[in-house]
Amino acid sequence: MNNQGKRRGRSSSWERPRVFLEVVRGGSCSEAARQLGRPQSWVKSQIGLFEKDIGTPLFEKSSGQYRELSPAGKNILVYVERMDAIAVGLRGSDQARVRQATPTVSVVAPEGLGEFWLTRLLPDFHKSNPSVAIDLRCVTHPADLNKQEADVIIQLFKPSNEGSLLKRLGSLHVMPFASRDYLEKHGIPSCVDDLMKHRLILQPAPQTGADEMLGAWLPRLAKHPIPFVRTNTSASNYSMTAKGVGIGFLPTYAFAVDLVPLNIDLHHRFDIWLACTSNSPHTQLAVDWLSDCFDTERYPWFADQFLKPNELMKRYRGKPLGIMREGLEPTIEAFEVSGEAVVLLDHNGRIIRRNALAAQMLSRDIDVNGAKIVIRDPRAKRSFEAALENVLSLQSTNAFVRPIALPRAGQRPIFAYVIKLPSLSRSRLAECQAAVIFVDPDVQSEPSMAALEAAFGLTPAESRIAIKLAGGLTLDAVCRQLKIQRETGRVHLKRIFAKLSVSRQHQLVAVLSKLSRFPRLDRDS
Known part of the structure; x- marks a missing residue:
């Protein structure tokens, strides 16, 4: 029993320096707790025990928060980092043996880019490279290639790793967004000064520079305090913005979800960098895939030039994102069962799906050219195109528009209803962006x-x-x-x-x- 107790004590004492290092890297106990998968109270208790072991405080505390390292903490950090480097080297040798069986590329990316962007495109890599695994880790603090923390790192400032391949992938533009509910309740700010009247959501993290960025945007903050909500993760930043807590500062590709970009001349650009030390074939496959993920021709929001959201959709050349084809077939079947003719359209107004009733009507009464609906009558054509433009517009919030009468020879006109289907079109990068329901008044329905x-x-x-x-x-x-x-x-x-x-x-x-x-x-x- 005594030997077991000593082993447990020795294990826990080695755990404390590691917790200390995570608090330093993450900038807070809450971030360290998230990285370690432990409660925040446990992290604080480990720091307290480590300080008791050392015999001196490691942090300068303010209001119970660990703000910065004490002089003793800075000295201890040097030794703890050496311990960590040794441990990483041991883990690296174990991982190398595993990779001989299954090639695995470890990729560390900023939490926002990893969770909201790379995970959407990761299935494409595995489809093209089924024998290579990607170990994607989304973090708030930058990784260190010199310590073999990853094969490839992506971060929002130029890495300083010696002897590594460096590649600039593109730019990340950040601008203010808000939910429709928030704007309806609190009004729409039209200039930078208007933001002083609103609650702002900030994301202080090692790679975001939120405080510095906001200080440059709003230099009058010292004289006119603003109510802030702070969070250290992109997921909670987006969630609070979407739920109407306040105005959040998000990447411009957030226009793809149901958030409203604010028309204010306020944006900030980050450089997106890639670094890697390995030149193995499977690492090169991952580097090529990551480069494609930030291809500015396909994904214009990563270009160096800032583009407003209403311009991004016009230049987008990638495949549909967000809600994909999964929801289209059930929707088509539902309209078919209800006896209604419907076609689904993409953001260019091209037909991507039609049910059997619509197929019969399009072949008989309505022309289609190049997957687009063609209206011959000039007046009906103008009305139909205006209705479609209204629904496809980024600013449109109307679910329905007025029916359009489409004349036909010898019969009463067909009525076209151009609508937005929220369940399929919530993402502005989803495949389906509009639907047209056709009603033929000459077709009498009857009960079975x-x-x-x-x-x-x-x-x-x-x-x-x-x-x-x-x-x-x-x-x-x-x-x-x-x-x-x-x-x-x-x-x-x-x-x-x-x-x-x-x-x-x-x-x-x-x-x-x-x-x-x-x-x-x-x-x-």
């Missing part, structure tokens, strides 16, 4: 026999007569079509009236017209 039998207990003969009557035929006409005696028809009609609790044909039509809105359960007539 199965629906009448289930709802009112009609017999098959009574259901056939009821359907004909609902279509506007007289009883005599129904009897002729069904080839039954008029007296037989009258008997059936009385039973139908009794079962539906009506006494006139127009009342029967009113009841059955409501049933015709529901999907048909059979193909009878």
